[in-house]
Amino acid sequence: MKKIFLFALLALVLISCGKGNERLLTSATGSIYECLVISDEAVKELVCATMSADMYGLPQMEATFTTTHITPAQFDDLFKGTRNILLVDINPNKYTLVKATKMRDVWSSPQAMIRIQAPDKEAFEAFWRESGEQIREWFVQEELARQIRFYRANTNKDARASVGKEGYDILIPEDFMLIMDTMLNDDTHVTWTCNNKGPMRKDVIIYSYPYTAQEQFSNDSIIAKRNEVSGKLITAQVEGSHMGTEYKHFPPVSRQVAALRDSVGGFYAIETRGLWKIEEGEAMGGPFVSLTRLDQVNGRVVTAEAFLFAAGQKKRNAMRQLEAILYTLKMPNEK
Numbered sequence: 001m002k003k004i005f006l007f008a009l010l011a012l013v014l015i016s017c018g019k020g021n022e023r024l025l026t027s028a029t030g031s032i033y034e035c036l037v038i039s040d041e042a043v044k045e046l047v048c049a050t051m052s053a054d055m056y057g058l059p060q061m062e063a064t065f066t067t068t069h070i071t072p073a074q075f076d077d078l079f080k081g082t083r084n085i086l087l088v089d090i091n092p093n094k095y096t097l098v099k100a101t102k103m104r105d106v107w108s109s110p111q112a113m114i115r116i117q118a119p120d121k122e123a124f125e126a127f128w129r130e131s132g133e134q135i136r137e138w139f140v141q142e143e144l145a146r147q148i149r150f151y152r153a154n155t156n157k158d159a160r161a162s163v164g165k166e167g168y169d170i171l172i173p174e175d176f177m178l179i180m181d182t183m184l185n186d187d188t189h190v191t192w193t194c195n196n197k198g199p200m201r202k203d204v205i206i207y208s209y210p211y212t213a214q215e216q217f218s219n220d221s222i223i224a225k226r227n228e229v230s231g232k233l234i235t236a237q238v239e240g241s242h243m244g245t246e247y248k249h250f251p252p253v254s255r256q257v258a259a260l261r262d263s264v265g266g267f268y269a270i271e272t273r274g275l276w277k278i279e280e281g282e283a284m285g286g287p288f289v290s291l292t293r294l295d296q297v298n299g300r301v302v303t304a305e306a307f308l309f310a311a312g313q314k315k316r317n318a319m320r321q322l323e324a325i326l327y328t329l330k331m332p333n334e335k
Contacts (some may be wrong), residue, residue, distance in 0.1 A: 025111075226290065
């Protein structure tokens, strides 16, 4: 088999045609978390299955990306303004190796594009099975970065000031309101904000507590602390009811993540994703995602968590927008 350059090891070429040049780009078309896939029919199913795989941690199945597929022959000016483009070019007469190239703002802005060149179907499929999920994650991060840029110009100053008293910063959107700024107990400080809207309620909570051991960044420890904090803060109408974590259908999962483009560089963080529910009360629940970081200056663990209640509604886009807020969290030495 022809040699394949693995995506994870490639020093991929980054092209940004929209900055530092005189071209005037049109605004990108399409909705957030939509991706145009351009490929031969022979690899359509493989590629689209990866890009549209279910997003973890939602109460109902929703695709990570909503995909639209066309063949290379169908790709014309009508499609060039699409915000996310994945182009697969298989041609034995032009290529001997598999190569993936990242590009930004080629025909519109903001636009993210990856072009994959391969000599044959077999070489591409081997590459995609190894690197397809990483490619999908790159598009996710591009979408999150776009949302972060929007938040920079639209923030709630009171909420940021509350977090700032602890030495941190986070871009809470201007349509959120500050609900609580308090010490939950002797060592845990909490800032609670929400958009306070009935049909789709969005909450962001930032809480910090003393760092004692690396084990505090394990999935079990992070969930135990979230249950402690949310269990005291969030109650329902039935006496004794409180927020907890769903374990049976979608157990919460944690993973180490890196910095996003347009966010803070080089930090260590644990992302945790799962479902919340009301214990001992109403049948209520929804998705949550959190980012847990270490404040080395003050020796504290800091968690920014977002959760959503939107009964009967699709939740993917709203959760991703909340997730972008978490990635704006800065420690004292980063502000």
